[in-house]
Amino acid sequence: MKAQGAAGWFGSLAVFAALVALWWAASNAGWVSRVFLPTPQATLASLAEGLNLRDGQGNGELLGFTQATVGRMLQGWLLASLAGVLLGAAIGVSPAVRAWVQPTLEFIRPLPASALLPLAISIFGLSAGMVLFVVAFGAMWPVLLATVHGFAAVEPRLAEVARCLQMPRAAFVWKVGLPSAMPDILAGMRLSMTISLIVAVVGEMIASQSGLGQAILLAARAFRASELFAGIVLLGLIGFASNALLAVAEKKLLRWQQP
Amino acid sequence: MTSGAAIGRALRPWAFPLVLLGLYEVYARRAAALGSDALAPPSAALKAFVGAALDGSLWEATAFTLGTAALGLLAGAGLGLLLGIALGLSPRAARMGFLSIEVFRPVPSVALIPLAMLMFGFGLRMELAIVAFATFWPMLVLVQAAVRQVEPRLLEVSRMLGLSARERAFKIVLPAIVPRLFVALRLGVAVALVVAVTVEIAANPHGMGYAMMIAQQSFDPALMLAWLGWIGVVGYAVNAAMQRLQGWMARRMGAAA
Numbered sequence: 001m002k003a004q005g006a007a008g009w010f011g012s013l014a015v016f017a018a019l020v021a022l023w024w025a026a027s028n029a030g031w032v033s034r035v036f037l038p039t040p041q042a043t044l045a046s047l048a049e050g051l052n053l054r055d056g057q058g059n060g061e062l063l064g065f066t067q068a069t070v071g072r073m074l075q076g077w078l079l080a081s082l083a084g085v086l087l088g089a090a091i092g093v094s095p096a097v098r099a100w101v102q103p104t105l106e107f108i109r110p111l112p113a114s115a116l117l118p119l120a121i122s123i124f125g126l127s128a129g130m131v132l133f134v135v136a137f138g139a140m141w142p143v144l145l146a147t148v149h150g151f152a153a154v155e156p157r158l159a160e161v162a163r164c165l166q167m168p169r170a171a172f173v174w175k176v177g178l179p180s181a182m183p184d185i186l187a188g189m190r191l192s193m194t195i196s197l198i199v200a201v202v203g204e205m206i207a208s209q210s211g212l213g214q215a216i217l218l219a220a221r222a223f224r225a226s227e228l229f230a231g232i233v234l235l236g237l238i239g240f241a242s243n244a245l246l247a248v249a250e251k252k253l254l255r256w257q258q259p
Numbered sequence: 260m261t262s263g264a265a266i267g268r269a270l271r272p273w274a275f276p277l278v279l280l281g282l283y284e285v286y287a288r289r290a291a292a293l294g295s296d297a298l299a300p301p302s303a304a305l306k307a308f309v310g311a312a313l314d315g316s317l318w319e320a321t322a323f324t325l326g327t328a329a330l331g332l333l334a335g336a337g338l339g340l341l342l343g344i345a346l347g348l349s350p351r352a353a354r355m356g357f358l359s360i361e362v363f364r365p366v367p368s369v370a371l372i373p374l375a376m377l378m379f380g381f382g383l384r385m386e387l388a389i390v391a392f393a394t395f396w397p398m399l400v401l402v403q404a405a406v407r408q409v410e411p412r413l414l415e416v417s418r419m420l421g422l423s424a425r426e427r428a429f430k431i432v433l434p435a436i437v438p439r440l441f442v443a444l445r446l447g448v449a450v451a452l453v454v455a456v457t458v459e460i461a462a463n464p465h466g467m468g469y470a471m472m473i474a475q476q477s478f479d480p481a482l483m484l485a486w487l488g489w490i491g492v493v494g495y496a497v498n499a500a501m502q503r504l505q506g507w508m509a510r511r512m513g514a515a516a
Contacts, residue, residue: 011351012358019359036378103272104279110494111487112453114460115468118475118483122297194367198457201369205461206472213369217462220373228377232370239365 035223042226043233050230062215066234069200069211072128073238076135077196081189084140088147089173092181098152109145113138113195114202121207131203138199139192146188150181183257186250193242201235212238297480304484311485316470321493324466327383328448328455331390336447338391339398340440344428346399347406348414360399368393368454372462382465386458393454394447401443405436438512441505448501452494467493 020040026032027039038046050062091097091105116134124130154177162172178185204213216231280301287300299307311317346353368389375385409432417427433440459468471486 008354008357011355015355016358016362036374100271101275104276107276107491107495110449110452110498111491112456112468112494114453114457115471115487115490117460118471119487122475122480122483198367198369201367202457202461205369205372216370216373220377223377225377228373232366232374235370236362236366239367240362243365 035225038226038229043229046226046230047233050227062212062230062234065210065212065215065231066238068209069197069204069213069235070238072132072135072200072204072209072211073193073196073242076132076200077139077189077193079132079136080139080192080196081143083136084143084188084192085147085178085185087140088144088185089151089177089181091144092148092151093169093173093177095152098148102148105141105145105148109141113141113199117203117206126207128207128209131200131207131209134203135196135199139196142188142191142195143185144188146184147181150184151177153184154180183254186246186253190243190246190250193246194239197235197239197242297478299481299484301484301488303481304488307479307481308485308489311482317489320465320467320470321489324452324455324459324468325493325497327386327466328390328451331387331455332394332447332451334387335391335394335451336398336444339395340402343399343402344406344432347403347409348424348428348432353403360396364396364400369457369461372458376462381463386455386463386465389458390451390454394451397450398443398447401446402436402440405439405443406432408439409435438509441508445498445501445505449494449498452497456490 023037024040027034027037047062050060051066052060052063091101113134116137120130120134120137124133158176158180159172162176167175200211201213203209204211205217208214212231212235216228216235219225219227219231284300284302287298290298291300308317346356371389371392372385375388379385379388413431413435414427417431422430455466456468459466460472461468463469467486467490471483471490474480474482474486
């Protein structure tokens with residue numbers, strides 16, 4: 001979105017503050033049952049306690065859960081990006097392989113990543129490795145397809161030049177293919193970060209691996225709404241932070257493309 | 260010779276998956292012979308699929324998932340469309356809403372599964388709420404971007420004619436963004452389907468995701484594999500249909516313009 005002036009920031013802050021005030025009023029005045037909607041104070045208290053912000057008083061549980069979920073998400077995402085780029089480059093560099101394999105890839109793409117959880121459970125059992133596998137596998141598709149697409153869209157004249165120079169295939173991938181596929185790959189990696197977080201949370205819910213996904217499910221089952229909201233806030237923050245960081249990285253990495 | 264080449268080209272997309280399935284068949288049969296009850300060969304899955312199709316459980320679960328995804332999309336995309344038009348037409352409103360949207364948008368939809376469970380219990384409404392939440396944001400962002408790119412002269416004309424805000428939205432803006440609207444809708448359909456199946460796998464005891472989960476839990480790997488394949492086929496068919504609809508719409512609107 002566009003850069004905005006101070007007045008714009010003030011206005012949007014005011015709207016956000018109004019929404020929080022509405023939440024405060026609705027929960028404190030009892031317009032909505034507190035079973036579903038805890039007060040903002042209670043949510044903040046749960047957050048402070050779980051994150052051990054008040055020194056010595058909290059149990060620090062949420063901190064560990066957040067670390068576990070972020071770790072799972074990042075590991076899965078890195079594995080997915082690596083595998084996606086490698087496989088995508090291998091498929092994308094050769095039109096023949098592309099013609100044979102791409103229809104299958106297009107078929108698998110709309111498959112929900114979480115639909116692989118039952119299959120993975122029956123193969124690997126309910127373990128942390130199983131969740132990591134599903135996160136990586138589910139998040140691999142956007143990167144893989146973006147890489148294939150990026151390689152397929154390499155400027156034909158560049159490919160001709162590479163042929164004239166008798167560039168070996170590995171050099172072509174490294175010097176021509178990857179740089180020109182970079183914008184596609186980075187866009188795919190951003191999407192795959194979102195998928196990693198979602199699948200990590202679902203995996204924790206189903207396979208009872210410790211993390212925010214399991215924490216919010218247990219909080220909801222025990223009707224502890226303030227802890228549930230604290231978990232949702234943390235997940236929102238993780239999503240926000242990862243997306244913002246990737247957007248900055250994308251801008252930096254693609255600076256050479258801008259005229 | 261030429262017809263042989265044509266047949267070869269037509270069969271080519273099927274070769275790779277068939278080889279994969281064949282390898283899996285051999286592997287799973289060997290595993291089954293060694294006494295594993297976690298894997299089933301694709302041939303057994305096909306049999307289980309026919310069984311589920313004949314006793315009607317297949318269609319019931321599929322109808323639930325597709326129906327819920329469609330209703331949730333209708334709610335989420337409808338609200339996203341309205342708010343997107345409003346924010347696209349008024350830069351001031353867009354600035355005001357910016358922070359709130361950026362704060363709520365990255366909340367992963369699955370994080371709301373426990374909350375929806377608490378509010379609505381299991382069933383249709385909880386899944387609807389989550390699908391609507393998940394489809395609302397992409398729709399809002401894409402519609403807002405589409406409205407901003409509406410030819411400014413059209414908006415000037417509408418101001419000259421003294422159209423009211425509602426008339427402007429329905430007579431000028433909406434027709435102008437139809438091609439982009441269908442691109443956004445296609446994305447929304449994909450998101451809705453994925454989220455619906457995910458909610459069923461994680462919590463909601465209805466639909467295709469749950470049927471697959473329960474097949475796994477009752478050690479019926481053939482049925483589970485059948486569901487996995489069926490979910491893939493349904494997802495592919497829905498996406499392909501949306502792609503054709505979008506292409507058709509783009510051609511029609513392009514020809515009309």
